[in-house]
Amino acid sequence: MILVIGGAGAGKRGFARSLGYAENEMTDRMETDAPVLYGLEEIVRADPEKADALLEPLCRRELVLCCEVGSGVIPNSRGERVFREKTGRLCVLLAQRAEAVVRVVAGIPTAIKGELPCARC
Amino acid sequence: MLILLTGGSACGKSAFAETLCMRSPAPRFYLAAMQPYGEEGAMRVERHRALRAGKGFETVERYRDYASLKLPGRGTVLLECICNLTANEMFDEDGTMTDPRERVVEGVRALTAQCERLFVITNDVGSDGMDYDGGTREYVRALGDINARLSAMADTVIEMVAGIPIVLKGEIPE
Numbered sequence: 052m053i054l055v056i057g058g059a060g061a062g063k064r065g066f067a068r069s070l071g072y073a074e075n076e077m078t079d080r081m082e083t084d085a086p087v088l089y090g091l092e093e094i095v096r097a098d099p100e101k102a103d104a105l106l107e108p109l110c111r112r113e114l115v116l117c118c119e120v121g122s123g124v125i126p127n128s129r130g131e132r133v134f135r136e137k138t139g140r141l142c143v144l145l146a147q148r149a150e151a152v153v154r155v156v157a158g159i160p161t162a163i164k165g166e167l168p169c170a171r172c
Numbered sequence: 173m174l175i176l177l178t179g180g181s182a183c184g185k186s187a188f189a190e191t192l193c194m195r196s197p198a199p200r201f202y203l204a205a206m207q208p209y210g211e212e213g214a215m216r217v218e219r220h221r222a223l224r225a226g227k228g229f230e231t232v233e234r235y236r237d238y239a240s241l242k243l244p245g246r247g248t249v250l251l252e253c254i255c256n257l258t259a260n261e262m263f264d265e266d267g268t269m270t271d272p273r274e275r276v277v278e279g280v281r282a283l284t285a286q287c288e289r290l291f292v293i294t295n296d297v298g299s300d301g302m303d304y305d306g307g308t309r310e311y312v313r314a315l316g317d318i319n320a321r322l323s324a325m326a327d328t329v330i331e332m333v334a335g336i337p338i339v340l341k342g343e344i345p346e
Contacts, residue, residue, distance in 0.1 A: 056334055058299070119333070121180025123300025124308060125255075129212065132181075139182025143335035154333055163336045 053168055054145045055116045057155035063116040064089055066160045071171035091117035095138045102137040110148050117142055173289045176326040180296055184335035189250055189291045194227055196248035196289045202229040205257040236260045238279025249287045254294035258315050272314055277321050294319050
C-alpha cells in the first residue's frame with residue numbers, strides 16, 4: 052500500500068492517474084473493491100469513531116489517498132476537532148504500514164518515505 | 173541547542189519529540205503550556221501523560237511568562253506548545269488582547285540558555301481559509317511570525333507529516 056497525502060485539490064488523484072490508474076479503478080467508498088481509494092478524510096468524517104477499524108482494510112489497497120486536514124486553526128466545534136484528530140492519527144498509522152508515502156504539493160509528488168512508484172505498464 | 177518541531181494536528185509531533193528527548197541528557201523537564209479546559213482538555217493531557225509515562229520527565233505546568241522561569245537543573249526540555257503559549261500570552265480572561273510576539277520569543281530564548289537541548293513544539297495554523305474574526309486572524313499572524321522567528325533561532329527545524337520527520341533546517345540531533 053502506498054499512502055498519498057496532500058491538501059485539498061493538491062493533485063492526489065492526478066498523481067494516481069499519472070501512475071496509470073483509470074477512473075473506474077478509483078473509489079471513495081470502503082465497500083467498493085478498487086485498487087485506489089480516495090477521499091479517506093470524508094470516510095472518517097462520516098463516522099470518526101470507526102476510524103481505527105479502517106486501518107486493516109485500507110492496507111489491502113494499492114493506493115490510499117487522504118487530505119491533510121490538520122493544518123489550520125483548531126476548530127470551535129468538537130466534532131470538527133475529533134474529525135481532524137482521527138484523520139491525522141489514522142494517517143500516522145497508515146504511513147507506518149505503507150511501503151511508500153507520497154506527499155503532493157501543487158501537483159508535485161515527493162516521496163517522504165520509500166520511493167516514488169513507477170507508472171504501471 | 174534549540175530544536176523546533178512543527179506540523180498540523182495529530183501528525184505525531186509529540187511522540188517524535190519524546191523519542192528525541194530520550195536520547196538527550198537528563199534531567200528532563202516537560203513544560204506544559206496548555207490549560208486543560210473541560211473533559212476533552214483533560215483527555216488530551218491524559219493522552220500526553222500516557223505517552224510520557226516511564227520516560228523520566230518532570231512535568232512543570234506553566235501557562236505564560238517563560239522568560240522568568242528558572243529550571244532546577246540543566247538537561248533536556250520539551251516545551252509543548254507554542255500555539256497554546258501564544259494564545260495564553262495574547263488573550264486575557266477579560267477579553268483584552270496583547271501582542272504576544274516578544275514574550276513568547278524571549279521566553280524560548282531564556283529557556284534555551286538554561287538547558288543542553290530544548291525541544292519546542294508548535295503548530296501550523298495558517299494553512300486553511302482565513303475566514304475568521306479579527307482576534308483569530310491576529311492570532312494566526314502572530315503565531316506565524318513567532319514560528320518564523322523561532323525557526324531563525326533554531327539549530328534544527330523539523331516538519332512532521334503523518335509521523336514522518338522532514339528536516340527543514342539543520343539535522344536531527346543524535
